Amino acid sequence: KAGVTQTPRYLIKTRGQQVTLSCSPISGHRSVSWYQQTPGQGLQFLFEYFSETQRNKGNFPGRFSGRQFSNSRSEMNVSTLELGDSALYLCASTRTGSEKLFFGSGTQLSVL
């Protein structure tokens, strides 16, 4: 069974631009969560989607948004990029009835 797939692997953007990241969960997993990882900050929860509905949200500004499609694939969007948004963005999927997160390899976003 294929793991969590995130695209693209790397992105370079400039301040003020927007970006969309994609995540395909493990087949059969309906929950998708997004995390931001920066040096020294660990992983910070962005949001979680289940059956196309945002079920939970972390403490990030409204510039960070996401959505989930009927096939459980998810996208997250960051608008009006700031230098501080440079980070590794990780997507994780979860099997229904379990809390265990399975992570993808992430998208490394650099904002210049």
Add this chain to the structure above:
Amino acid sequence: GESVGLHLPTLSVQEGDNSIINCAYSNSASDYFIWYKQESGKGPQFIIDIRSNMDKRQGQRVTVLLNKTVKHLSLQIAATQPGDSAVYFCAEWESGTGNQFYFGTGTSLTVIP
């Protein structure tokens, strides 16, 4: 939100020795914990988990210990190998308070051949 902290940011061990990575958590209501391993350029990989109704759980070369009295979690790796070099995160699950994991900042383990 609650914080999950790690006692040491870096740890170096000799190949073949046992490693112990520690983690403190602050929410006594947390009922599920996971240890993840993250190698350079990869996403976190599940190692082992434990629920709050247990105080010890063993896997292949790894053991997780949970001390609820002092809110402390540890990961023990037996016979540490060079492939164990990575950053290790503990994660705390808070059900009922947003249903999300809180992660520590990580401990970097370096295995010296």
